[in-house]
Amino acid sequence: MNLSKSLYTKAIQCPKALWLKKYKKEVLTPPDATALARFETGNVVGELACKLFPNGREVIYNPDDFEGMVETTQEWMEEGIEYIYEATFLYDGILVLVDVLKITPNGLEIYEVKSSSSVKDIYLHDVSIQLYVLKQLGYGVTSSYVVHIDNAYVRDDELDINKLFKIVDVSGEVDALQVDIPNKLKEYETYLADRENEPNIDIGSHCKKPYECDAKEYCWKVQRNIPEYSVFNIFNLGSKKQIELYGQGIVNIEDIPESYAMTAIQKQKVQNWKDQATFIDEDKIKDFLDTLNYPIYHLDFETFQQAIPEWKGISPYQQIPFQYSLHIEHSDGTIEHKELLGEDGVDPRYELAKRLVEDIPTDVTVLAYSMSFEKGVNAKLADSFPEFSNHLLSINDNVKDLMFPFQKKYYVTPQMQGSYSIKYVLPSLVPEMAEAYKSLNGIQNGSDAMNAFPKLSSMSVDEKEKTRTALLEYCKLDTLAMVEVLKKLKEVVDD
Structure with a gap:
């Protein structure tokens, strides 16, 4: 059996995912831009963490x-090198690369570097x-x-890697896992020995925990025809009711019995879907609209x-604002637009805060x-730049949430699929706006924008200009979409 530590942890989540990775890769969903950015971050963090263990040698992959x-x-171990990065060991077909191996007179120490901000259970299996x-292999390992x-x-003028990283002793936890490993390896070997027959493992909460599996699309939609909106949207994945219904063969919402106990x-979600009807509470929507005063700053x-x-x-992992869009809607229907996109390669926050209080x-x-997102960004800016603090916090005092009427179910359509996310609300209320996002060049969602901005510094002049234009067009569309959604709410009350 040929197995790496990454394949082992994949099998921990689901042995079928391991089999597919080995023998049926074509059904797996390729990593998207966000996943690729996460991998790149992991590599950068791994390289930096090696500086905690200086004067070591790296085994070239x-x-x-x-x-x-x-x-x-x-x-290198025989030479007495204290630290070896990517130390490589092979036993019975199992290949492991230790991020940092420390050789001491008393034995070996294992250091596994992760770019996350906590120790997750899956890391212990790793x-x-x-x-x-x-x-x-006969080595004595004193600690992990x-x-x-x-x-x-919080960074000061200089980066302090000793404060940036935490080193957590997990020796007790990983020692306790040793007893189960031989049985797990036998199980995985049995699956892999049969190249012709795909493992018959059903879908469940393991499809998303600890990570969304790259075989989920295949297992759910291709093999089991789970619709886009199903009992899994009504009830949380892995919940008692979801498991109960799925166990009875009920996947489609229209098949949920009328007598089934629900909140x-x-x-309401089930009935709205079955009826394919739109529910609108005009009085509650009017109450919400009455809280808004012109001009409205989207x-x-x-x-x-x-x-x-x-x-x-x-x-680390603080939300750093680099751009905003502002559509200003006046009582006579006229619209102004203001925007800012920070310069690449420099901290964009100060200029953004300065312009925001001007606008x-x-x-x-x-x-x-x-x-909550916009208010959180504002509050952090206020904390970082005291000269703008009072103004930014005053802005926060006057923020209203366009999501509120949809979150409170004042306006519900079947197309929203029980969600109040703008991802579902916008195409339901303003389908032409949803189509406009698809026609954008290069940047079509928040993840695209988040991944693009940090790369501007490394782009050619032409590529940078195109990307900056795409960022501005995308963010502008976000606030224009809000203007259009609000217009739909007004039409409900005015009709």
């Missing part, structure tokens, strides 16, 4: 010569298979650690995150969709 990597590791291989980002760290919200931020903060005052007065209605 060569997928065509794992035996050579193993030999290099062995040679370390446990490394420990298993080293023990089977996970090195991860500390998101409470009031669940019943606001949307775009942000990105850094695992390793580049600038002073920023924490938005302290006493006007500001409308956002899912306002």
